């Protein structure tokens with residue numbers, strides 16, 4: 001009897017031992033017994049205890065042990081066999097590497113545990129992850145490697161669904177900014193064969209890598225069109241608050257000029273059934289911003305009177321204070337001359353924007369239902385005044401007018417750590433060669449990093465449910481980027497909850513009550 005036959009015979013007669021033996025011989029098999037118990041103090045004073053499975057390798061050909069692991073957290077109260085959602089939270093930021101983190105009481109991970117959900121926090125390689133080989137630095141996380149790591153982590157969850165707590169058919173991915181882009185990519189590229197050869201080489205688990213739902217906070221995505229979308233939107237500020245010089249203005253207008261054709265090529269339809277083009281885009285954006293302002297006002301927010309929100313100006317009394325014919329003065333309202341606060345009141349009695357002393361700032365309006373319009377140029381100038389805009393090109397900046405490499409140039413760089421341009425436009429500016437073009441190998445990497453290429457593709461499994469947020473004063477990318485993403489998903493038939501939350505800067509995992517209501521509702525959907 002050779003050793004293999006002997007082992008098989010031994011496994012056949014000893015069920016328990018043979019299962020343990022199988023677990024230890026498959027490095028991608030989850031071991032339910034290998035955990036510690038940890039406790040998190042929640043902001044409301046409660047505490048949540050969970051089993052912590054940490055430092056699990058999700059590929060067999062580990063290239064960068066610092067990042068290619070995942071942590072899994074399982075509420076102690078979870079009964080075996082209960083199918084609960086799994087929140088997969090990536091902490092990728094700036095397209096950099098991210099270690100597998102522990103849960104936080106103040107973000108969606110802690111909240112998910114306290115709701116009784118399983119939490120998975122994978123690490124992933126990124127633009128700054130380096131290993132040393134024969135005395136040389138090798139950059140391990142150039143695109144699309146960080147995404148491949150996250151997809152391998154998803155594969156691990158599916159592969160171990162039978163032995164692991166949590167339901168791999170209810171994976172909700174969550175990330176912010178570059179992490180929001182990763183979340184969108186996970187949602188858009190499920191089981192797509194174009195990633196399979198890479199995943200195989202990495203030693204990822206075989207099988208599925210689709211997810212059920214994707215939560216994307218301010219996704220910095222559609223990188224190969226984002227420069228043009230940024231200039232098309234914010235070009236109106238170039239001579240004002242943005243203060244560009246003439247060389248920058250030339251770059252800005254050349255980039256902006258590319259945008260209408262791109263919008264045309266997307267062939268998107270608004271919820272009103274109109275084709276979305278450069279001609280009606282600003283109106284579409286205005287509607288989204290007005291809905292956001294309106295919601296904020298209803299919740300009691302105060303909106304400055306100077307940022308382009310139009311509060312039914314035509315209903316106001318003329319400054320002289322004369323009432324129109326037939327209109328009785330309200331008690332206390334001065335019939336002649338300016339009202340006490342220096343501003344006419346609304347005729348319908350619901351009040352007018354109040355002014356600071358002497359007409360100075362701050363000027364606020366806290367009424368609930370007066371948003372008539374938005375002066376978009378004024379509003380965009382306001383956004384740019386709160387956080388200075390990026391200079392053109394906003395993303396593929398490297399070498400254009402002497403700009404340093406952006407996070408995106410770094411992640412599209414090579415294994416030696418040299419950044420790369422990823423648009424023909426910037427490459428041509430940088431190289432001063434009007435015929436230069438991105439080489440095909442890099443083109444393929446750029447393609448794999450854009451979720452817009454996979455939404456609606458017949459060979460990708462699209463997440464059915466999407467929660468997308470981009471703050472109404474987030475200028476890290478153009479509003480067009482999340483709007484196009486959400487609209488394309490809606491047009492493809494996905495269930496999309498999309499908003500531009502009022503007064504929000506570039507941030508994520510906020511308004512967790514709203515998010516977890518959505519998760520709860522969505523998890524019970526088919």
Ligand code: DHB
Pocket residue numbers: 092093094095176177178179220395407408476477
């Ligand atoms: C992030 C922000 C950016 O403005 C950007 O260009 C890329 C990434 C981030 O916060 O992850």
